[in-house]
Amino acid sequence: MNAEVAAVRAWTASGGEFPYAEVLCAYRRWGKALVPIDLLDALSEARPHATAGLRTLLDVLLDKRDGTYDYRSYLALPLLAxxxxxxxxxxxxxxxxxxxxxxxxxxxxxxxxxxxxxxxxxxxxxxxxxxxxxxxxxxxxxxxxxxxxxxxxxxxxxxxxxxxxxxxxxxxxxxxxTVLPVDVVHDEYLFIRVLQTFEAAFAALVRDLERAAGALTDGAVCAAVNALRHAAALLREVSPLWSVVATMRVDAFRRFRQWTEGASAIQSRHYKLMESLARRPDVARLGSAAYDHVPEIRELVLTGLPSVDAAYRTATLPPEGRAAAGAAMADFAAAVDVWRRTHHRLAVRMLGAATGGTGYTGGASYLAEAREIPVFS
Ligand code: HEM
Structure with missing residues (x-):
């Protein structure tokens, strides 16, 4: 029996300190996709004995076995939350x-x-x-x-x-x-950390857009402008992350990608929430794969999620306030546009124009279409 399997079994039997080092080291040795079955069995038997935090980790470690593997578990987002x-x-x-x-x-x-x-x-x-x-x-x-x-x-x-x-x-x-690569290729570490850092930025952008929509509804133009300018500046500040991920070798990416089927950032709740808070998506977009992957965000939109766009159109604002808010919205939209174009270029480079995405879309063609969706009307 491998040392890590013995350590997990001993923990299940007698408790004490969970053998994090042994388990994480084993996952790094094989990659999540190829972890031996006896370790998965041992972790699965340990799970009912785990407290909440450890259970979250075990769910993430066992996602492939459980059939729950997706973008959230790939990035260990429940542990980052x-x-x-x-x-x-x-x-x-x-x-x-x-x-x-x-x-x-x-x-x-x-x-x-x-x-x-x-x-x-x-x-x-x-x-x-x-x-x-x-x-x-x-x-x-x-x-x-x-x-x-x-x-x-x-x-x-x-x-x-x-x-x-x-x-x-x-x-x-x-x-x-929170770094649980599916393979043992060096570059996957960087890929996971970059995606997580973008997720943290999306979560912050969601807060900014919620603030902006609320402020516009209240006629608080300064607060809305500040929130929108903050969002635009943040999106620009994190843009060097694209330069980091662009250093990934195409061969390295294609090797670990064989195990990432079913995990795609199309499942990012924060990204879709950001899009929906800016402007209510059109019916076609809302009914498409983009929102099939995040049904809880679609539900929020359908039950009346406020948006910056709607608040701007309906708020009673003095002309100079309307102009200032409009300029801040245009600034944010320009930052999103650059983000989408950079992402699309990178995807074409890594995948080619014709390969489908791990979220089962047409890949680059899906992104090319999504790139043209107006941020605000
Ligand atoms: C090698 C790098 C990357 C490639 C090849 C790539 C490829 C793709 C593809 C093909 C899609 C379409 C959905 C699918 O079928 O999977 C997609 C969606 C998406 N990707 Fe990436 N991506 C890369 C890096 C990133 C990074 C670093 C982020 C940052 C979080 C990101 C965020 C997104 C988001 C938010 C979507 C959903 C867009 C939407 O639904 O409009 N991607 N990506």
């Missing part, structure tokens, strides 16, 4: 950890996820883009990072050291439990 309210802090944790992983691979290419390790130039490029994402957030948080000399590696190591020294036990465990 309690951290989404503090977008800045979560962004630092996720991106600093991504950089730590790249630095570790540069030091030891035979470490975790050893297939297709990056060369030195690629590591430096990833660190450069990662630092572009994280610097403004560190400034806002007021974290002083003592950087001992020039060079991206020195700065990235300093960012991780500062982050690590600030981690609570809960945050440390969250970071360990």
């Amino acid at each position: 309690p951290h989404l309210a503090d977008r800045d802090l979560l962004t630092v944790l996720l991106v600093a950890d991504l950089m730590r992983f790249e630095l570790a691979a540069a030091d030891d290419p035979a470490g975790p996820l050893p297939v297709m390790p990056p060369d030195d130039g690629l590591v430096d490029k990833r660190l450069r883009h990662g630092l572009r994402v994280i610097r403004p957030v560190l400034d806002r948080l007021g974290w002083a990072v003592p950087v001992a000399g020039p060079g991206v590696r020195v700065e990235a190591r300093a960012v991780w050291a500062t982050t690590e020294s600030a981690l609570s036990d809960g945050q440390r465990l969250m970071l360990r439990c």
Whole structure:
């Protein structure tokens, strides 16, 4: 019997500290898609004994076996959920950890996820883009990072050291439990962390748009403008994440993608909520695959989710207030437009124009169509 199976069975029998290290290490050794059946059996037998937090992790670990594997479980979103309210802090944790992983691979290419390790130039490029994402957030948080000399590696190591020294036990465990690649290809780590960081941004954008819609309804133009400008600035601030994910090798992506069928960001609730809060989707869009994947958001729309667009059209505003709100809406729409175009370009590069998506759409053709949907009317 493998050591991790024995450790899980011992925990089920006698309790004590759950063997996180053994289990997570085994998942990294095989990749979630190829974890041996005896470990899955042991985890499944352990699940009824688990408390709520551990049970959430076990659900995520057992998703393929349970038939519940999707975008949420792939990204371990139920484990990230309690951290989404503090977008800045979560962004630092996720991106600093991504950089730590790249630095570790540069030091030891035979470490975790050893297939297709990056060369030195690629590591430096990833660190450069990662630092572009994280610097403004560190400034806002007021974290002083003592950087001992020039060079991206020195700065990235300093960012991780500062982050690590600030981690609570809960945050440390969250970071360990939220990267569960399906394969053992190096680049999948980066892919997961980038998607999670975008999710944190979408969650923040949802809050901004809710604020903007409410403020417009109340005639509070300044508050609405601030919320919309904040949303646009945030979407622009996270755009270097596209440069990070664009460094993924196409071969690496295609290798782990064979196991990600059924997990697609088309299932992102925050993204669809953001779209619906900006403007009520047209009937055709609401009835399409886009919303089939998020039935709870479709339900919200059908039961009267307020939108910025509707609030703007119906609110009684002075002419200068209407102009200011309209300009802020146009600013946000422009940021979304850039996001969609960048995403579409990347998808074409990674998949080609004719390959379907893991969410069972036509792939690039679906994105090309979605790209043209007006953010506001
Ligand atoms: C290699 C990189 C990527 C590729 C090849 C890719 C491909 C696709 C494809 C083909 C779809 C259509 C749905 C489907 O059938 O799966 C899609 C949807 C989507 N992707 Fe990506 N994607 C990539 C990276 C990302 C990243 C980093 C994010 C950030 C969160 C993201 C967010 C989304 C969202 C929100 C949708 C739903 C869009 C909608 O329904 O209008 N994607 N992606």
